[in-house]
Amino acid sequence: MRVLITGATGWIGSALIPDLVAAGHKVVGLARSDASAAALAAAGADAVRGGLDDTDVLAEAAAASDGVVHLAFKHDIAFTGDFRGALAADRRAVEAIGEALVGSDRPFVTTGGTPIVPGQVATEKDGHDVDPAADDGPQGRAANDERVLALADRGVRASVVRIPRTAHGEGDPGFVAALVRTAREKGVSGHIGGGSLRWPAVHRLDAARLFRLALEQAPAGSTLHAVGEEGVPLGEVAEVIGRRLDLPVVPVPAEDAGAHFGWLAGMLLFDQPASSAATRELTGWRPTGPGLIEDLGQGHYFRD
Incomplete structure (x- = not known):
């Protein structure tokens, strides 16, 4: 075509x-x-x-x-x-x-x-x-x-x-990169809702x-x-960011989310898992790339 x-x-x-x-x-x-x-x-x-x-x-x-x-x-x-x-x-x-x-x-x-x-x-x-x-x-x-x-x-x-x-990977200009920048700027790696709120990822x-x-x-x-992972707990994301940047991991009250995360706060305040079961059955699509936590662990999000 x-x-x-x-x-x-x-x-x-x-x-x-x-x-x-x-x-x-x-x-x-x-x-x-x-x-x-x-x-x-x-x-x-x-x-x-x-x-x-x-x-x-x-x-x-x-x-x-x-x-x-x-x-x-x-x-x-x-x-x-x-x-x-x-x-x-x-x-x-x-x-x-x-x-x-x-x-x-x-x-x-x-x-x-x-x-x-x-x-x-x-x-x-x-x-x-x-x-x-x-x-x-x-x-x-x-x-x-x-x-x-x-x-x-x-x-x-x-x-x-x-x-x-998040559609993550090396060179990602999106939300995960923004979380890393926020952690650097604030001096802490924050999460909301006890870390249990989830993002789907691919x-x-x-x-x-x-x-x-x-x-x-x-x-x-x-x-x-295009969902590779149904829901990655944002507390786990914050833990990896904190560990890689050698920063404390702290809870951020929902009422302080705007002040701490800025424009990104609206993406962090809700549990939002999603399924791709019907998509996989219809198209035969099978994700093969690393999951979000594994991708974060590879280090490319933390290069200066």
Whole structure:
């Protein structure tokens, strides 16, 4: 297949490209800059110049492709306070791609996050009852995912791959790296809820492989969970961070979470395990990478 990837040089996209190329697919990546285009060429992919706001470019590139994987998101503005603006750009992008694929039966794979179901392990069936008009926060992101899934009724083999709280690995720019930075800055490795609150996790390379499987075989309307570990206790994460940095491990009261963890606090206040049992049965996906605690133990998160 000729596969268009948005976010092709990002954390998951840069792992997906070699996986797709090794499987015999031709990859075209959306590139906003000369540096991105050069990185794509080095990885064996072609580039189409443009960004998420260039909906005409997205539509034309999608129409010329045999399938699309949508990984890009405006994290730069989302993390500086304009999450609503990032969601609006994402909505326009998926609508442009979707319209280009209507009636083609070609795959369109987008990405979301595993949902939080209080008191339960979240499954692929959860998290779909969202307000279609939601335009902010997790509900807004889920509403965009549902827009993609709805294309299954219009002749698109649409699916969503939900990523757990951490897709970890060497070079990780995400939440685990932020926990390590916070520990360095505060002089302690903190945890909330007695350390029992859990994050689902997956190794980056395992997540990338599931995106390829979704592209190749996921039925229209599928929701898949890229969950390698159902729930890693955050107390164990804090213990490894404390040991590696030679810092005390301390409980942080929930009411002090914002002051201690900043923007990351919202990701740490809830028990949020998630299952991938249905995904594994449907696709045959089997994670093979190291678990989160093992990955932390390898030391790359703690290099200066």
